[in-house]
Amino acid sequence: MSTPFPYSAPVPQALTRRPHTADVVVTSLLIAAHVTVFGAAAFFSLFYAMASDPCGSGTVCDTGKIGQAFFLTDAVGLVVLLAASTGAVLLMLRRRIAFWVPLLGVAAQVGLVALSFGLLDQVVP
Numbered sequence: 001m002s003t004p005f006p007y008s009a010p011v012p013q014a015l016t017r018r019p020h021t022a023d024v025v026v027t028s029l030l031i032a033a034h035v036t037v038f039g040a041a042a043f044f045s046l047f048y049a050m051a052s053d054p055c056g057s058g059t060v061c062d063t064g065k066i067g068q069a070f071f072l073t074d075a076v077g078l079v080v081l082l083a084a085s086t087g088a089v090l091l092m093l094r095r096r097i098a099f100w101v102p103l104l105g106v107a108a109q110v111g112l113v114a115l116s117f118g119l120l121d122q123v124v125p
Helices: 021-052 064-093 100-121
Strands: none
Touching: 021 064, 021 100, 064 100
């Protein structure tokens, strides 16, 4: 008798597709680049405190903007990094094209740094 095993279910087509090797490699490299960009932004955010150097001796400054700039660069940047990395990995596991997700994450990271520089520019009137 050549009957199929009674408990075997058909394999979904999504699981039988081969992942695009080039997409997996490029996505992995872009995730690594995003980690590097976030690390550089977090490192340079240590120097945000220097925006308050002209403050004092009669100059009134809004130093709360420095904390907001820290929050944008570090906390929101980390959330963007984690969301982009997780989204890219989930798309790769589903065998979908995923290289665009870390590109979007890097663009968002650069935008956050630009916003934080704008906040730092508002510290000294």
